[in-house]
Each structure stands twice: as C-alpha cells, then as structure tokens.
Amino acid sequence: MKGYILNLTIKGQGKVFDGEETLYCNPGDLLLFPPKAAHNYGRSPDSDCWYHRWVYFRPRAYWADWLEWHSKAHQVGRLTLPNNQLLTEFDRLFANIEQTQRSGRRFAEEIGMNLLERLLLRAMEEDPLSPQKIMDPRVIEACQFITGNLAGELRIDEVAATFAFRLRGWHICSVTRSG
Incomplete structure (x- = not known):
C-alpha cells in the first residue's frame, strides 16, 4: 500500500503478525501501519471478537513528524490510550472521519483530512515519548x-x-x- 493505516481497537483482541513477531492489541491500542509494512492482522484466536476502527490515508507533507511514533514493533507504531475516556474520544474522532467521508458534502474530503489531522495531533499529545517541539x-x-x-x-x-x-x-x- 502507498498510504498509512491507523487502527484503533475498541473491543476484544486483535493479533498482528505471527510467531515471535506476534503483537496483540487490546481496547485502547492505536496502531499506525506505514507504507510497505506487512498488513497481517485479524482477530486473536483467544478472543471471541475484535472490533476496531481504521482509516487509510496518504499524508500531507507537513505531517511527517506526526507519523514518527516512538513506540514501534516491526515498523508498526503503537500507542496505548491509558483510560476509557480517551478511548471514547478517539473512537468518536474515527466515527466523525467516517461520517464526514460518507456525507457527500461539498468539502467532505477536506473536513475529513482536518479531522484526521486532529486525530494524529491528539495521538502525539497523548504519547509520553513525543517531543514538545515538532x-x-x-x-x-x-x-x-x-x-x-x-x-x-x-x-x-x-x-x-x-x-x-x-x-x-x-x-x-x-x-x-x-x-
């Protein structure tokens, strides 16, 4: 893929990769798959469900720092939201992006990108390893x-x-x- 995928686990458990590289994602885990990263993921066999939201995008040039996540596993950025309040906020941002993109409104794509910028910036804010000045x-x-x-x-x-x-x-x- 030429773009990025941002993925938020809402409920259940997901499994990314196989073998020693296996990474499990639980509610509140936000994953950032860069271009050319393997997209080998699905529901964990130990879980009865995996609900997740995702967005595929091609970033704007000035987003470069927002896409350099400090916690990574096999090129995939990872941020764990520490509480349900943040999970609800991020879930709402994903839902707003989806709703906007499907609205058919005149500036739906631009507003969707603006919401995605907000989502990425909020992730940077919540990352304790993120530098102050970008x-x-x-x-x-x-x-x-x-x-x-x-x-x-x-x-x-x-x-x-x-x-x-x-x-x-x-x-x-x-x-x-x-x-």
Missing part, C-alpha cells in the same frame, strides 16, 4: 509551499531560493535535541 517552522513552511505547488514543475533550487535555504549541505534529516 519540526522547524521553516521546514513546515517549505512543505506547505511544495504541497501547494504540486500541480506544476518544482525544482529544489526554486524551493531553496523561496525560503533562502542554502543548497550546499541541505539534507532531508531529522534533528533531535537531548537534555
């Missing part, structure tokens, strides 16, 4: 510029000139600060 604002602005100009031809030197980046030494990287 991404350099200049990089976010450059990503938004690129996203806004996808229809035309865009060269890296044009982006650099627009945002006064020096091309020499300009790399795509993630910088974290410790301490």
Whole structure:
C-alpha cells in the first residue's frame, strides 16, 4: 500500500503478525501501519471478537513528524490510550472521519483530512515519548509551499531560493535535541 493505516481497537483482541513477531492489541491500542509494512492482522484466536476502527490515508507533507511514533514493533507504531475516556474520544474522532467521508458534502474530503489531522495531533499529545517541539517552522513552511505547488514543475533550487535555504549541505534529516 502507498498510504498509512491507523487502527484503533475498541473491543476484544486483535493479533498482528505471527510467531515471535506476534503483537496483540487490546481496547485502547492505536496502531499506525506505514507504507510497505506487512498488513497481517485479524482477530486473536483467544478472543471471541475484535472490533476496531481504521482509516487509510496518504499524508500531507507537513505531517511527517506526526507519523514518527516512538513506540514501534516491526515498523508498526503503537500507542496505548491509558483510560476509557480517551478511548471514547478517539473512537468518536474515527466515527466523525467516517461520517464526514460518507456525507457527500461539498468539502467532505477536506473536513475529513482536518479531522484526521486532529486525530494524529491528539495521538502525539497523548504519547509520553513525543517531543514538545515538532519540526522547524521553516521546514513546515517549505512543505506547505511544495504541497501547494504540486500541480506544476518544482525544482529544489526554486524551493531553496523561496525560503533562502542554502543548497550546499541541505539534507532531508531529522534533528533531535537531548537534555
């Protein structure tokens, strides 16, 4: 798949992968499957049910940090919501995304993406390992510029000139600060 899948277990138990790689998901477990990750999941044989909500999406460029989850198993991000109040909130966000996408309203896709952004940001807020500051604002602005100009031809030197980046030494990287 070329996009991501975000999956929330509501009830029962799910099983992801097999053998030594097996990962079980219980109510409140939020999983983020990146592109090219194996999608080998289903109801756990030890459970009589597995109710889960999911959304498939292709992210916007400036979401990059929101998709770097700190707790991972075999490339799959994992966040366990610590209480039923949060499970209810996240379940409602998933339901709102689905309802919006099915509404047929004029801006349904845009509103659905906005709700998905909210869901991803709330996951970042609830992740105790998530850094306080996400991404350099200049990089976010450059990503938004690129996203806004996808229809035309865009060269890296044009982006650099627009945002006064020096091309020499300009790399795509993630910088974290410790301490």
